[in-house]
Amino acid sequence: MQVTTKPETPHSSEECKHSIRAVHDAMYVLGGKWKISIIACLLFGAKRYSDILREVEGISGKMLSRELKEMEVNFLVKRTVGKSQPVMVSYELTEYGESVKPVISTLANWGHIHRKCVTKNS
Amino acid sequence: MQVTTKPETPHSSEECKHSIRAVHDAMYVLGGKWKISIIACLLFGAKRYSDILREVEGISGKMLSRELKEMEVNFLVKRTVGKSQPVMVSYELTEYGESVKPVISTLANWGHIHRKCVTKNS
DNA sequence: AGTAATAGTAACATGCAGGTAACTACTAAA
DNA sequence: TTTAGTAGTTACCTGCATGTTACTATTACT
Structure with missing residues (x-):
């Protein structure tokens, strides 16, 4: 039996632990360097591969297609191939993908405040 | 000049891009495999090193002290050394650290729903 | 004196996330 | 027929984020 200074109810x-598990589950799907940014980007509407590539600064083509594929498997994103011309593939959030919106906006909001704090103290 | 199928207002x-930048800023501070879990854990009150080690399952001692140190530098966490007995160091969120709470709970909430979706379809 | 618990640190090891660059396949325009 | 623009894929490579193990220092108990 362990005794801690602050007994803390079991x-x-x-x-x-429950809350940590939930957070962990979420990060399992949304984790990686780019997924959240991609979702943030797609929250502004359906986009083509090259559009996302341009808007999510720093991402490489390989990573973009990789992350998109994973997110498609997880039903966060829907891929639609337009009937040719020069091919045109567009990506959009599924309804389920849209459900991540509150997460993104809370995060973006905090990031925004954080940036202000940092630049203020520099 | 580029012409996209869906012109999309600049x-x-x-x-x-603005929103992506904010998200990116947030992840810069909260990123890494463990920080969010540690914060989630500390939201339930001040904890000692070994308590956190026990509650954040899977984390190693090295990573815990490392992440805690980083978070201290970023003013998210306060470290207090109790006057000995067997030493006792306790960690708690600063007010600033508490401000991450909405992020965590939105995330936890989504993770929770996601788990339900996954287990349902299995 | 020896053991256990606390809170770490240091040295070493390693896997995989991610980057880079080259390549494919299709179409359209020059 | 050569160039350019789409949307990728593949192979190769590297570094850093983690893990593992062993070690320290302090106090308290036996």
Whole structure:
């Protein structure tokens, strides 16, 4: 038996682990360097491969197609191939993908505030 | 000049990049495999090193001290050394660290729903 | 004196996330 | 027929983010 200084109800510890697990689950799907940025980008509407490539600065073609494919498997994104001309593939969020929106906007909001804090103290 | 199928106002593209930048800023501070879990854990109150080690399952001692140190530098976490007995160091979120709470809970919430979706379809 | 617990640090090892560059396949325009 | 623009894929390579293990220092208990 362990005794900690601050006994802490087993209840709160369970709650804590539960919450950590949920966060972990989310990060399992949304993790990686680019997925969240891609979703953020697609929240502004359906985009083509090259559009995303241009808007998500720094991402390489390989990573973009890789992440998109993963997100398609997870039903976050839908891929549509337009009837040729010069091919045209467009990507859009599924309804499920849209459900990530609150996560993104909370995160973006915090990031925004954080940037202000940092630049203020420099 | 590029012509895209869906012309998309430059306005929305700017907005999009702006939002991506904010998300990126946030992930710069909260990124890494463990920080979000640690914060989630500390949202339930101040904890000692070994408590966190136990509650954030899978984390190694090295990573824990490393991530905690980084978060201290970023003013997300406060470290307090108790006057000995067997030493006792406790960590708690700063007010600034608490401001991440909405992010965590939105994420946890989504993770929770996601888990339900996955287990349902299996 | 020896053991255990706390909170770490240091040295070493490694896998995989991610980058780069070259290549394909299709179409259209010059 | 050569160039350019789409949307990728493939092979190769590298570094860093982590993991593992062993070690320290302090105090308390037996």
